[in-house]
Amino acid sequence: MNKFRLFIFSFLLILTACSKDKNNISVIKENRQDLEMVSAYKEAYIALNEGDPYFAAKKFLEAELLFPQSEWAPRSALMASYSYYLQNYYTEALANLERFLITYPNSKDIVYAEYLIAMCFYETIEDEKRDSGPIFKAKEKFSLIVKNYPNTDFALDAEFKLELIEDILAAKEMYLGRHYLKKEKWIASINRFKNVVENYDQTIFIEEALHRLVEINYRLGLDEEAQKYASILGYNYLSSDWYEKSYKVFNKDYSAQVPKKIKKDKRGVLDKFKKLFD
Known part of the structure; x- marks a missing residue:
């Protein structure tokens, strides 16, 4: 009996020692992973x-995988996406950012991910003649940023980008309106120009849209409609080139000097992105 008790006691001592060894090995392994993660992140940043x-x-992706429980893991994932973005690999960047949103839903850096997604769509916008898909996706994401993160630099830049997107959407309507005008499809052309007047009145195309409505309606013999749009153009944009052209529709001998406009220059905040994770 005493021998049996001695055996049990010895066995328990061995188990305890093994348990301590395992804990020590686990701590050492974790520390090594931590150091490897820091090293990989530093190498990536350089x-x-x-x-x-x-x-x-x-x-950056290697750093994330080395220590997925670290607070640096989501940052590494974001910086990997940013790196893809810089080399115009928008598909890879978007895939990694969507993974980030699923993997780290409670990250404090969610706004950065949402902004970079919006920028990936924004960068794939070409012109008014091409696919509108990226335009509407970018608009949706920038609108989300303005709504959910109103007090950030990203929201300020998103508002500016939304203004540019409105210009692009208006440009698309103008392109189609001019196309129908050349084809003498009057109703289709009028609808496009009216859409600009009603939905994109803060864009640079509002004056031309009003003039085109004056021009088409006058040509169709709809003098009252033509005069209505001419009055709106004159009341709001009396000194513009387009008002001069509309005035000439009714007064063929009119001429005037119109001052040039000053263009505004605004900057984005994307160049600040990398500094967030220095």
């Missing part, structure tokens, strides 16, 4: 600064 975003993206 590569990004030296103009090698492809290698940087690879190393």
